[in-house]
Amino acid sequence: MQFKHISVLPQKVLDFAPDKTQTILDCTLGCGGHSRRLLEKFPNAKVFAIDRDLNALKVAEYFLKPFENNINFKHASFSELKDCFVNWMNPLFDYILADIGISSDQLDSPERGFSFNHEGPLDMRMDPDRQHTTAAYLVNNSSKNELLKILKTYGEERFAWKIVNTILIEREKKPFKTTKQLAELVYKSVPKHLQKSRIHPATLTFQALRIAVNEELNELSELLKIIPLSLKPDGRFAIISFHSLEDRIIKHKFKEWENPCVCPHDLPYCICGKKSLGSILTRSPICPSEKEIANNRRCRSAHLRVFSFKKNNL
Numbered sequence: 052m053q054f055k056h057i058s059v060l061p062q063k064v065l066d067f068a069p070d071k072t073q074t075i076l077d078c079t080l081g082c083g084g085h086s087r088r089l090l091e092k093f094p095n096a097k098v099f100a101i102d103r104d105l106n107a108l109k110v111a112e113y114f115l116k117p118f119e120n121n122i123n124f125k126h127a128s129f130s131e132l133k134d135c136f137v138n139w140m141n142p143l144f145d146y147i148l149a150d151i152g153i154s155s156d157q158l159d160s161p162e163r164g165f166s167f168n169h170e171g172p173l174d175m176r177m178d179p180d181r182q183h184t185t186a187a188y189l190v191n192n193s194s195k196n197e198l199l200k201i202l203k204t205y206g207e208e209r210f211a212w213k214i215v216n217t218i219l220i221e222r223e224k225k226p227f228k229t230t231k232q233l234a235e236l237v238y239k240s241v242p243k244h245l246q247k248s249r250i251h252p253a254t255l256t257f258q259a260l261r262i263a264v265n266e267e268l269n270e271l272s273e274l275l276k277i278i279p280l281s282l283k284p285d286g287r288f289a290i291i292s293f294h295s296l297e298d299r300i301i302k303h304k305f306k307e308w309e310n311p312c313v314c315p316h317d318l319p320y321c322i323c324g325k326k327s328l329g330s331i332l333t334r335s336p337i338c339p340s341e342k343e344i345a346n347n348r349r350c351r352s353a354h355l356r357v358f359s360f361k362k363n364n365l
């Protein structure tokens with residue numbers, strides 16, 4: 052079995068795990084790279100792991116065979132974690148890891164339709180077994196306003212108007228079916244001087260559609276809701292994100308967990324009664340070193356943030 056994904060910030064993910072970690076939740080198992088390293092460091096730990104991509108679970112199961120007695124897998128998404136917990140008899144965790152986004156294996160499989168570099172169906176579903184809406188469906192059926200919202204909000208795409216107008220004209224002639232068909236249209240829609248840029252002009256459009264197809268921001272917000280209820284006292288939550296939209300949401304949630312008080316600043320004491328859940332361990336996000344980026348360019352936008360929950364948060 053082959054896998055291409057290189058785990059991001061592997062040493063940092065290990066360093067932030069609490070001493071004597073016994074229970075770990077890996078919310079984004081992928082190929083199992085982070086879980087494997089954690090199990091090598093804590094050989095007696097139990098890992099509970101999910102991924103919404105059945106293919107990834109199969110690869111990870113193979114890769115983690117030597118640790119099969121220490122790991123429980125579930126095919127699930129963040130929004131289904133509550134059901135997983137019930138199934139696992141409600142464990143509490145010392146360390147929770149989420150490495151959100153897609154793996155190189157997903158990106159480099161033409162048939163998954165995530166990449167403008169490979170010809171394939173315009174799909175982008177992380178869970179093709181259970182999700183129905185593909186990127187092609189969104190491109191061919193969304194209204195002008197819906198498409199604009201996707202490209203502007205999830206892609207922060209400067210040329211959203213131009214791209215969407217061109218999509219609307221083209222899809223009347225021929226519905227979008229493939230990745231290259233869309234990538235070429237976006238390429239033609241941006242100003243000439245940007246067509247030569249090192250970053251492909253379709254990068255943000257593809258990112259935006261992927262986020263929309265997989266409802267990634269809803270998933271993230273469901274994950275962040277469940278985290279404080281799932282950790283042991285002194286437990287830690289580490290999360291790696293790959294674009295500013297997600298990093299902003301995480302940063303604000305961490306601030307809210309650390310200081311949830313909503314009282315006006317001029318009140319001499321707190322009357323809202325909201326108590327801090329713990330402290331942020333990474334004032335600024337941790338990013339990969341130049342050396343790591345040289346070895347794996349795809350990690351260049353990674354941001355790791357870690358939160359430590361208080362002893363008495365439960």
Ligand SMILES: C[S@@+](CC[C@H](N)C(=O)[O-])C[C@H]1O[C@@H](n2cnc3c(N)ncnc32)[C@H](O)[C@@H]1O
Pocket residue numbers: 056057058059078079080081082083084085086101102103104107127128129130150151152153154177270271
């Ligand atoms: C960057 S990869 C994880 C790589 C992994 N940490 C490793 O070292 O091999 C992200 C994985 O998270 C999964 N994923 C993304 N969003 C998810 C969600 N909402 N629920 C469950 N899994 C998700 C993807 O299918 C993908 O396999």
